[in-house]
Amino acid sequence: MTTAGTARETITRTGPAAARQHTLRERNLELVARAVYEVPEPLSRAGVAAATGLARATVSTLVDQLVAAGLVRELPAVTGGRAGRPAVPLVPAPRSVVGLGLEVNVDYLGARVLDLTGDVVTDQVVPGSFHDSDPAAVLGRLGALAREVSDGVAAEGMTVAGARLALPGLVDPRTGLLEVAPNLGWSSLEPVPLLGLGDLDVRVANEAKLAALAELAGGSDVAPPDSFIFVSGDVGIGAAIVVDRELFLGERGWNGEIGHVVVDPAGPRCSCGAFGCLEQYAGKEAMMRAVGLPPVAPLDALVAHLAEGAALPDAGRALGSALADFVNLLDVGTIVLGGAYTELLPWLRADVEAVLDDRVLAAPFVDLQVRAAQAGPQAALTGGAREVLRAVLAAPAAWV
Helix, strand or coil, X not given: CXXXXXXXXXXXXXXXXXXXXXXXXXXXXXXXXXXXXXXXXXXXXXXXXXXXXXXXXXXXXXXXHHHHCCCEEEXXXXXXXXXXXXXXXXXXXXXXXXXXXXXXXXXXXXXXXXXCCCCEEEEEEEECXXXXXXHHHHHHHHHHHHHHHHHHHHHCCCEEEEEEEEECCEEECCCCEEEEECXXXXXXXXXXXXXXXXXXXXXXXXXXXXXXXXXXXXXXXXXXXXXXXXXXXXXXXXXXXXXXXXXXXXXXXXXXXXXXXXXXXXXXXXCCCCECECHHHHCHHHHHHHCCCCCCCCHHHHHHHHHCCCCCHHHHHHHHHXXXXXXXXXXXXXXXXXXXXXXXXXXXXXXXXXXXXXXXXXXXXXXXXXXXXXXXXXXXXXXXXXXXXXXXXXXXXXXX
């Protein structure tokens, strides 16, 4: 027989924990920070209160904390022609807390720092050739570059909130492991310790996925679509799938390896071991060879050859074929071409669109769009830095 006291002791709590006072404060800080950051025009404290539904006194206290923490800045007061106190517009604080984007690609290393306004504070891109390279040496070199950049912004009073490392391969974001990067010749690797960045919070992600996140941020006159397939063309070719402004990651985050979609089983052998992969026709080195240039020639040289009348029909048709498979499977009608493809699109578009029109089952009924990326060169660096700052915005209480 169980006594009442024993029964009480054996009850197991299965529901959510009761909200605590500091948990409520953390949630409210996030609401206020997002209200400041996610509007096209600056809000005052009263505007933030209206947008969040919080009491004005609560908003004023939280804004003061965000200002003191260097996350929010007050602009000079403006008078709206009404009686009462002038409104003080609130904006993201520039050059205070910053995010660091890092990248290893086949032909460059990069580091880029963004502040909370989205402006690039500093960046460095170092050309190189990293085919079949030593990961310890390459990541050690990138770590030295990251320290140089971080020390520079710290000397100006900024705080680096963390870093995202972009790699061109299968990355497990849960464990931080790089499973394989065929074009680098790397596999089964834990890259973060090799950077030697101490206690800095560094997380690893796929290059194309970070570039797609940079595209979502906009920054041009052309608004980014809510859903699109992003394809990053370089020596390797990666893709990311965005649906309703969220990355679709699949079961492990390994989707989007469009460069290793086979477009011709009788084609040349790929670095991944298969034959006839898209990269063997539409990768940057393959396109260089197609017009008679050395594989390591700069992209400007390829553009110059195309402007003089050279053509890339095999690349365009192969890319169109792989993209048609993606569109048929995913039902996403907008394709954004980034990396080298942004500059090469004028010479690829006709062949890509012709294959899409021929191969996509829904082509007669939908408006398929192929557009150039807007995020700029080395977009994964921008996307990585933005992801760091997005995490700051999601948990501003850690900075207050």
